[in-house]
Amino acid sequence: MNKLGLIINKEYSTRVKNKKFILTTLLTPLGFLLFFVVVVFIFSHESDKTYKVAILDQSGTEIVMPESNSRFIFTESNLPLDSLKSQCKNSEIDAVWLLPKFTGVDVKHYSTYYYTDKTLDIEMESRLSKYLTQSIRKYKIQQLQLNQTELDKLNTEIIIDPEPVQENVQDKSSYTSKIATILGGIMGYVIFFIIFLYGAAVMRAVTEEKINRIVEVIISSASSTELMLGKIIGVGLVGLTQIVIWLVLIPIIYIGVLYFAGFDQSQLQSISTNMDPNAMDKMEDMQLVIRELANLNWVKIFFIFLLYFIGGYVIYAALFAAIGAAVGDDINDSQSLTMFVSIPIILAIYIMFQCIREPDSSLAMFSSMFPLFSPIVMPALLAFDPPWWQVTISLILLLAFGYFVVWIAARIFRTGILMYGKKASFKELSKWIFTKQ
């Protein structure tokens, strides 16, 4: 085995065999699951809390009583306001909703009074006003002697189906962009996550080795560039291993919990319906989504995703390695230098979110080419099927820039790794790039 191979093997195997690695790899999906359970719990807990609301109807319109549900228990009351208020004080009921005289069908603004010592949160307020709006709408329809079926005919659902102008281009449905947005967001986020987590791991490994002083023994055996690349590749492979394990574990745990731990699908769906109460025709939607997902060129997306994954990881890991070599004996020194590498990554994630909203914008075009952003932005745009020349130029720039960054990082690394004491200033760093060995 050559030296690079030996170093990669050492970096990989000592990490993968580490108990901490095994624990975090296995526990992280459980952590996510716990998070998920807590979210479900929070949502279901909120709907458990009920409010007893007494409605004091003085509107004179025979308003249809809103139906009680898990959230609200409505009772119509004829008692005077004061005695209802004292019921409130005694906690027999939570609120009194006073509906004053409703003057006629022409009324556009109708003020009602909600007596309570508890907070009236935004969600409750909007629900209550929705009940009343519907009741009054029914009352007005009745008063105006309108025909409900005719009224329903007024509502039209609009679908904007994008169609290609050029021939031989795949037809897209209205779901294409929605799916692409979600998929793109996930891909960009995954790369962001990996760069940050494992780039920082490379930096830590380099600094530890420097502080340990073993580095002098190592680079009398192998070149500093071999050492740097060995670390970057070794840690990168650890990252890939971890992700593959998670990709297998997470669905298994998810399914396992769904079927054995008593969570049923409806409970989970209630979360999504809470968020999107207007979702309808679920079955039809699902079929469309599946058809759209099947239409995507997965082989191409996966292959290009992998290229950007490697390119982005190598660029940032090399920068992190250079920083790791430049810091002094105190590992906390790295923070101020790390910032300069972290900022482009964080910027890239914000740009990525903007780009998936407007994939044809010039921002998307520029940032998908700029090598510090492209590893996060371009994978997010892949599902929008960007033109091949854009991908090609972006990849060429990524490759050239990657090569350049590794070259610079290697030069900073080989000088920095042998410097003890204070952390290096930017002036010194730039000098190291040009010093001869």
Place this chain on the structure above:
Amino acid sequence: MHTYKSIGNNSTNRIKLAASKSKENMKGLLTLDRVIKDYDQLRAVDQISFEVPDSCIFGLLGPNGAGKTSLIRIITGITRADSGTVFLQGQPINTLQNPSIGYMPEERGLYKKMKVGEQLIYLCRLKGKSAAEAKQSVTNWMERFEIMSWWNKKVEELSKGMSQKVQFIATVVHDPSLIILDEPFSGLDPINSNLIKDVIIDLKNKGAAILFSTHRMEQVEELCEQIVLINKGKAVLQGLVKEIRHQFKEHLFELVMNPSEGISWDGYADLLSTQNDVSIIRLAENRKSNEILQHIISQNIDIVSFKEIYPTFNDIFIRTVNESNHE
């Protein structure tokens, strides 16, 4: 092939050559030929040349910041000389890290989380040995040091002295022909110091050259056959230890007599001090030790003991460094 940059003839030759052997007679395992290394404004290594033969313990001496580490890094291939050449076994060293060198830096370090056996095998394989060779060699060395039970211990579990032993094995495990040791005894108790010392002598007898850098001059006297003393990047003193000591002797003698007082020296020698019946005298120039002895005996005084005082390497070191600082 290699052209040497001249740094000018006006650089005065301050090198005191105690031994004037010609290059042909010396079988140099390691040869440095006018090596120069500059850092920014500082010339860390200035025209240094010396040869380390096979089977030799060679002292690389110098005050802190003299350029020893810079020189060692050039020899180990960690950095490159700006000019001049380093030959190892007759071949010029390029930047490729040479597997026939074993280097133990002053700043010790091992992977703390790695197990001892695994770590030694890794370091040995990095020097180009196969997995099987590495395992065999690590086993042999750990048995020799009687530390086989540490094989599966992590380095962080070891004491300082223990990890020092592991570090030493890491330096020699790949059977190097040139072993560079920077303060190898620091932090070791006398028992372990002796153990390592014996191993160093044994390695020397088997043909290895040992480049030994230290500030402990008594170790230089005890172990080294040759030295080079570096100050401010320049070699200010080099040669055989025996001859250097001879060169630096000041004709001082320690004398115990009975009676210890009332001698007339008559220009044979100067009495420098007398303490507890021990007199220190300096022989006058052109006088021999036998002459002063005869002169004392002729005065009917018993000589209890008489021995020449050689300068310690400590004195030689301090004198040479101070002189070169004032030049």
